[in-house]
Amino acid sequence: xxxxxxxxxxxxxxxxxxxxxxxxxxxxxxxxxxxxxxxxxxxxxxxxxxxxxxxxxxxxxxxxxxxxxxxxxxxxxxxxxxxxxxxxxxxxxxxxxxxxxxxxxxxxxxxxxxxxxxxxxxxxxxxxxxxxxxxxxxxxxxxxxxxxxxxxxxxxxxxxxxxxxxxxxxxxxxxxxxxxxxxxxxxxxxxxxxxxxxxxxxxxxxxxxxxxxxxxxxxxxxxxxxxxxxxxxxxxxxxxxxxxxxxxxxxxxxxxxxxxxxxxxxxxxxxxxxxxxxxxxxxxxxxxxxxxxxxxxxxxxxxxxxxxxxxxxxxxxxxxxxxxxxxxxxxxxxxxxxxxxxxxxxxxxxxxxxxxxxxxxxxxxxxxxxxxxxxxxxxxxxxxxxxxxx
Ligand code: GDD
Numbered sequence: 001x002x003x004x005x006x007x008x009x010x011x012x013x014x015x016x017x018x019x020x021x022x023x024x025x026x027x028x029x030x031x032x033x034x035x036x037x038x039x040x041x042x043x044x045x046x047x048x049x050x051x052x053x054x055x056x057x058x059x060x061x062x063x064x065x066x067x068x069x070x071x072x073x074x075x076x077x078x079x080x081x082x083x084x085x086x087x088x089x090x091x092x093x094x095x096x097x098x099x100x101x102x103x104x105x106x107x108x109x110x111x112x113x114x115x116x117x118x119x120x121x122x123x124x125x126x127x128x129x130x131x132x133x134x135x136x137x138x139x140x141x142x143x144x145x146x147x148x149x150x151x152x153x154x155x156x157x158x159x160x161x162x163x164x165x166x167x168x169x170x171x172x173x174x175x176x177x178x179x180x181x182x183x184x185x186x187x188x189x190x191x192x193x194x195x196x197x198x199x200x201x202x203x204x205x206x207x208x209x210x211x212x213x214x215x216x217x218x219x220x221x222x223x224x225x226x227x228x229x230x231x232x233x234x235x236x237x238x239x240x241x242x243x244x245x246x247x248x249x250x251x252x253x254x255x256x257x258x259x260x261x262x263x264x265x266x267x268x269x270x271x272x273x274x275x276x277x278x279x280x281x282x283x284x285x286x287x288x289x290x291x292x293x294x295x296x297x298x299x300x301x302x303x304x305x306x307x308x309x310x311x312x313x314x315x316x317x318x319x320x321x322x323x324x325x326x327x328x329x330x331x332x333x334x335x336x337x338x339x340x341x342x343x344x345x346x347x348x349x350x351x352x353x354x355x356x357x358x359x360x361x362x363x364x365x366x367x368x369x370x371x372x373x374x375x376x377x378x379x380x381x382x383x384x385x386x387x388x389x390x
Contacts, residue, residue: 001051003101004044004110006037007090010058016257019377023351025063027055027114030331031261032268033279033296033314039268040112041071041079043120051104053079055114056093058086092227095193102187109189111229113181117264119250119271120182129184132161132244136189138234139182140245141252145173151254152179152230154238156245163243168231177245179230180252189233196232200224258348258375263367265331266312269294281309289321301332304340322357329365339383347374356383 008027017026027037034042037055044053053075055064064081072079082097094101094111101109108129110122121139129137140154153174155165167174201224227233237243251267253260272279273294283291289303293311297303300317307325315321316334325338328345332338336349339357346363353376355361361382363373376382 001049001104001106002047002108002110003051003104003106004047004053004112005094005101006040006053006055006112006114007093008037008055008057008059008114010084010087012058012087020258020348020350020375023378025059027057027059028063028067029261030314030316030333031117031255031265032272033298033316034268035067036255036261036264037067037114038071039117040114040120041075043112043122044077044110045075046120046123047110047126048123050077051106053077054097054101055079055081056084056097057081057114058084087226089226089228089232091193091196091229091233092225094229095190095197095227096225098190102190106187109185109187111183111185115255116181116252117255117260117267118180118182118248118252121246121248121250122182122184125182125184125246128161128244128246134162134186134242134244135192136183136185136237136243138163138243138245139180139248140177141180141248142176143178145176148176148178149173152234153177154179154245161244161246162241163234163238163245166230166234166238168228168235177247179234180248181254183229192233192237193227196227196236197224259367259369259372262312262329262331262346262348262373265314266294266329269296269312269314272296329363333378346372348376350375350377350380352378353380354383356381359383 028035041053044050061083068079068081084093084096088096125137125139152168153170154163154177155175156163253264255261255264279296281291281295281297283289287305289305289307289309291310295310296314298317301315301319303321304323306323307321309327312329313327315332318334319332319336321338322340324341326343330344331348333351335352337354341357342355342359344361346365347361359382361374366372
């Protein structure tokens, strides 16, 4: 059998996602109408003999209870949320649940970061992984030299695909090839993680630490059970004929900010054209709204036939879009009401918010910039006050 693990992280890392993360765990935020984590989950359909999908993170159990039971039913593959009581790092989290992960006696363990947006080419990766016969295969992509430094930079052998060198977010340029955060490992990876953890333990006993030091300087990276997949595992294993790379030519982005979630929502909408055209709004009936480009509309949303929607818009459940409304490049969350002739572009409108008539809510539209988009959180109201009271 094979198993899949999606690393979902936890709330302490979600600050850049405020105010949206006040109301929803980031992995559940909808991109193109489906929770962020659902895109890698659905990609797991491409894995042969898949026994289980695990989500590992340190969010509250209850944040994921409803979601995992719904998606398990839909997929007919059990999806379980495994909660760490504290963060162990991306490799430490895997290792913490090794006994559970090994229960199905998996041949391969697929590991995916939750906060990446790509086509998750898992079957092609698996074919490459089986050919390489290493203990791990990484998905890699060529990006611009300027943006590479935000990621793990890699050097691979052009012929054999072997990972020769790995540098996590290096200060000086190493390579334009980056680690996409999608891996296939054999169970041997647990031995490598165990090696790092026990080396740290020995260190702790050899080097006597004063109690003051222990109290004030125990950083995450010196805790024996905090192990990062990238710098602690991939870096030392590079160049040892254990790790290999598989290059993707498809789209790939990282989702650390709400701006990038707008960008990734449109990438997934574009992907639907190939993978799930039925999810895209058609607007072919005479009484339906005008749709431009890629648009997703939840079946329970109501859109007035004089509204114009798109490109790159996704509208969640029970939203009401009034007459003459114009929507461009935005995510409209559940139960939002947009009143007549309002215009919304490059924005995220939070749950149960109301945007009044003739309001213009406009973002700049540069999704990688700090100030690129406009965000209304849950229950925001943008509308004219009653004039007689002033
Ligand atoms: N369960 C759990 N526990 N998950 C964690 C923990 C943890 O303690 N720490 C991080 N994660 C999850 C995050 O939610 C994310 O999905 C993934 O592990 C990696 O997160 P980070 O370790 O914070 O690294 P990063 O996102 O800055 O960069 C990594 O991913 C890039 C691709 O998106 C690195 O591996 C880079 O090299 C890579 O380019």
